[in-house]
Amino acid sequence: MAELTLDLRDVDKAQAYDELHQHVFAVLDGVDDDIAAMATISALVHHAFGHLWTGFYRVVEPGRLLRVGPYQGTLGCLDIAIGRGVCGTAAAERRTVVVEDVHAFPGHITCDARSASEIVVPVFGRDGELLAVLDVDSAEPAAFDDRDREGLERIVGWFAGRG
Ligand code: SME
Numbered sequence: 001m002a003e004l005t006l007d008l009r010d011v012d013k014a015q016a017y018d019e020l021h022q023h024v025f026a027v028l029d030g031v032d033d034d035i036a037a038m039a040t041i042s043a044l045v046h047h048a049f050g051h052l053w054t055g056f057y058r059v060v061e062p063g064r065l066l067r068v069g070p071y072q073g074t075l076g077c078l079d080i081a082i083g084r085g086v087c088g089t090a091a092a093e094r095r096t097v098v099v100e101d102v103h104a105f106p107g108h109i110t111c112d113a114r115s116a117s118e119i120v121v122p123v124f125g126r127d128g129e130l131l132a133v134l135d136v137d138s139a140e141p142a143a144f145d146d147r148d149r150e151g152l153e154r155i156v157g158w159f160a161g162r163g
Helices: 013-027 034-049 085-093 146-156
Strands: 053-061 065-072 079-081 097-099 117-124 130-138
Touching: 013 034, 013 146, 034 053, 034 065, 034 130, 034 146, 053 085, 065 085, 065 130, 079 085, 085 097, 085 117, 085 130, 117 146, 130 146
Parallel strands: none
Antiparallel strands: 053 065, 053 130, 065 079, 097 117, 117 130
């Protein structure tokens, strides 16, 4: 089971996140490596839902700069200033940002013109420090809601709770 990549596109979202959460934690059991975890989570979340882009921007200069980490999808931009775009806003405000229409978000950074909506979730470490953000982009407008926020926050909770 742990070796499978789940396809949850036809499953009710709340149930899909329950399954995905269990699956991610099972695959990462005994792992203590942030990059391995980011790569694993990117792959599992991306293919579970068929998103456009799924991946991490890591804090490389606290309070100032995010840099791309493991992801799935087309080429992502490399560096994002904290405070800029959706990722930089989520990092600066340490909260999940859901954007129904990226074209209406001031300062949105376009990496793939097909992107229509997105969700960015902050990733905290054991001591509450901001490690990264998880950015998920969709070609569908308004693809994300509170169930995605809860589900993804629970999954990236791995980084604070592991070990
Ligand atoms: N959408 C992001 C930029 C990163 S990419 O889409 C991969 C943003 O505005 O923060």
